[in-house]
Amino acid sequence: MAPQDHEVVTVDAPSSDSARTEQPDGNTKQRRHWTVSLLLGAAVLVSLLVAAMVSKIGTGDEPTHVREHAPRSLAAANATFVGNPFHGQVFYKNPANQKSYDDSIATAKGKVKRNLLKMREVPSAYWIDVKAKIHGTSTSSLEGILADASSKATPELVTFIWYDLPNRDCHAK
Known part of the structure; x- marks a missing residue:
């Protein structure tokens, strides 16, 4: 075999420093x-x-109260200690609800009657689930309930539950 002339080809390879800046290695x-x-x-x-x-x-606004033994239930908690804004408020008892209880109480006996009498005096929230319950003067409407509650010698606190608000309830239409 005859010796052959080989052409030398030089390839520029990036230095190790420039390779790191272009593509970071695993490290x-x-x-x-x-x-x-x-x-x-x-x-x-x-x-x-x-x-x-x-x-x-x-916050520095009020002194810190530390108790050695904190109460284990809400019934044991002093409402003024926890800062309950509803402490001392009279909650509204809807006369329409009380009328419904009266009808049942009239026919009940014994323990059932005693329980119904107690339940009649428990305030409850009024559900607003249709527009028709907003306007009106009876205690079956929001306006009527607010007027009745505010007409008391000591205005009473009313609780409403807004239900079926569009785009706010999974079953709203």
Whole structure:
């Protein structure tokens, strides 16, 4: 075989530094992942520390009350201690509901009658589920209930439940 002349071809390959800037290798990706995770963890930790400090310090508006033994039930809690805005309020008992109880009480006996008499005196919310219940003067309408409750010697607190609001209820039409 005869010796052949070989042509030399030079190929420019990127240096290792430029290869890293164009496409990060696995090591760089892993470092970046850990850096982001570490920063997020630090942010959560700082948030928790700030929340803990604020809860211990309070807002400064009122003194902090500390009880040795907190009550284990709502019945045992002092309403003024927990700042209940409804403490001392008289809740409205709808006469239309009480009339319904009266009809049942008239025919009941014994324990059932005693329970119905107690239930008659329990305030309840009034459901607004159709527009027709908004306007009117009777205690079967929102306006009538508000007028009746505010006409009392001590105005009474009324509870309404708005139901079937469009785009606010899974069964609304």
